[in-house]
Amino acid sequence: MTDSTLERRTASLRNASWDDIREIFSLAPDTIHLNTGTVGAMPYEVLDTLDQVTREWAGGLLDVYAPTMFTDYRATIGRALGADQDEIVICHNATEGIARVINGLDLHEGDEVVTTTHECYSVLSNFNLLRNRFGIKIKAVTPPTGYDVRAEDIVELVEAAVTPRTKVLAFAAITLFTGTAMPIRMLCDVAQRHGLITVVDGALLPGVLNRNLRSLGVDFMACSGSKFQCGPLGTGILYVRNKVNPEYNRLPLPVFWPIISTWYPMQGSPPPRTRTRVESDNIGDYLQSAGSANLARGAGLARASELWDEIGRDRIEARTMELADFARERLSQTFGEERIYSPSSDFRLRSPLVAFNPFRPSDAWNVKKFAALTARLADEYRVWIRWTEFNVPNSPHQHYAARFSGHIYNTDEEIDHAVRLIARIASAESGS
Numbered sequence: 170m171t172d173s174t175l176e177r178r179t180a181s182l183r184n185a186s187w188d189d190i191r192e193i194f195s196l197a198p199d200t201i202h203l204n205t206g207t208v209g210a211m212p213y214e215v216l217d218t219l220d221q222v223t224r225e226w227a228g229g230l231l232d233v234y235a236p237t238m239f240t241d242y243r244a245t246i247g248r249a250l251g252a253d254q255d256e257i258v259i260c261h262n263a264t265e266g267i268a269r270v271i272n273g274l275d276l277h278e279g280d281e282v283v284t285t286t287h288e289c290y291s292v293l294s295n296f297n298l299l300r301n302r303f304g305i306k307i308k309a310v311t312p313p314t315g316y317d318v319r320a321e322d323i324v325e326l327v328e329a330a331v332t333p334r335t336k337v338l339a340f341a342a343i344t345l346f347t348g349t350a351m352p353i354r355m356l357c358d359v360a361q362r363h364g365l366i367t368v369v370d371g372a373l374l375p376g377v378l379n380r381n382l383r384s385l386g387v388d389f390m391a392c393s394g395s396k397f398q399c400g401p402l403g404t405g406i407l408y409v410r411n412k413v414n415p416e417y418n419r420l421p422l423p424v425f426w427p428i429i430s431t432w433y434p435m436q437g438s439p440p441p442r443t444r445t446r447v448e449s450d451n452i453g454d455y456l457q458s459a460g461s462a463n464l465a466r467g468a469g470l471a472r473a474s475e476l477w478d479e480i481g482r483d484r485i486e487a488r489t490m491e492l493a494d495f496a497r498e499r500l501s502q503t504f505g506e507e508r509i510y511s512p513s514s515d516f517r518l519r520s521p522l523v524a525f526n527p528f529r530p531s532d533a534w535n536v537k538k539f540a541a542l543t544a545r546l547a548d549e550y551r552v553w554i555r556w557t558e559f560n561v562p563n564s565p566h567q568h569y570a571a572r573f574s575g576h577i578y579n580t581d582e583e584i585d586h587a588v589r590l591i592a593r594i595a596s597a598e599s600g601s
């Protein structure tokens with residue numbers, strides 16, 4: 170694309186209506202996709218990029234190793250997330266990024282990790298692995314759920330779990346089960362007060378919440394590229410703090426072992442980590458260099474990121490939150506605010522995900538109802554949502570919820586239709 174064509178394109182996507190923007194996505198016809206928290210719909214241009222780059226490299230006559238560093242793509246993605254190329258890694262998904270971070274921490278017997286029971290399995294299973302392997306201790310608090318939860322309720326609960334032995338604070342940017350947008354900056358302030366490393370599961374953040382990762386002050390954030398960022402399946406973005414900007418995080422860079430690396434020196438040690446705003450080494454290169462890679466994946470993810478910049482990340486966040494607020498309103502009118510698990514009145518905790526119980530309160534423990542509801546919606550009505558399960562304070566049993574996660578290709582009408590269908594199915598189930 171020439172510069173002037175790109176400028177025209179950017180201007181047109183920036184001003185395009187949401188109806189027009191919906192047309193750029195390869196959405197299955199006659200479906201309502203309200204499950205972007207699991208996987209986003211890909212733009213046609215991303216599919217084309219995947220195809221084109223795969224063909225370009227399919228002949229076998231080119232050196233596939235050099236481009237696996239994805240240097241330009243990492244810079245493009247980094248710019249969108251407020252980070253530099255040396256702080257960004259393109260990996261396979263959030264799970265892989267999280268595993269590489271957790272297993273790369275310098276933790277020893279008796280060290281403690283504070284986290285929550287609402288973390289994804291990918292976080293909790295990796296910490297449990299370190300517990301079994303090294304004897305670390307995990308303290309997982311259960312965050313409160315419900316319409317009127319406030320950010321301070323969560324921050325105070327987390328801080329109360331910190332002890333002099335705590336080394337790491339781990340939490341999700343947006344929780345998978347109740348769609349709580351965790352107060353990242355407030356939790357990072359807690360971590361910095363106590364000298365803790367922050368590990369953030371950002372699977373659901375990029376592509377929807379327009380955040381500058383460096384200014385959040387986190388040490389590590391592992392993100393998915395295929396959810397709200399709508400990149401190819403099997404893409405993830407890993408952010409690793411690689412310089413000290415005291416206005417965001419004055420703590421020294423943590424000791425970190427970049428596992429799965431063909432760039433880490435074969436003898437001796439890398440240079441000591443910087444204590445200033447200037448990197449002493451490229452930690453991103455260490456992690457990026459991990460043997461042959463699917464080159465089309467990196468190109469596809471970078472293309473998705475550019476498209477988001479063209480549409481406008483601030484605009485995407487505003488639109489997605491507007492849709493979620495509409496969903497919240499319709500769900501509250503239909504089932505009552507008390508059936509909504511996602512914190513809603515405190516705008517700091519709102520995300521595009523809304524989790525709710527459309528059945529009787531006592532059915533919150535009945536997994537069969539939630540599984541049957543999501544299956545019927547998909548099979549009979551081609552409406553795609555998901556159900557989740559999570560701990561609730563003082564409840565002897567996990568609760569289940571139905572979860573909406575809308576994105577810029579959804580409409581109020583789709584949400585309204587889904588709420589009506591769910592109300593109909595739930596009321597038939599309750600026999601009322």
Ligand SMILES: Cc1ncc(COP(=O)(O)O)c(C=O)c1O
Nearest residue numbers: 262263264289341345370372393
């Ligand atoms: C909060 C959260 N963390 C991690 C994951 C795993 O993401 P990935 O499929 O990119 O590994 C998910 C998946 O839904 C998630 O929602």
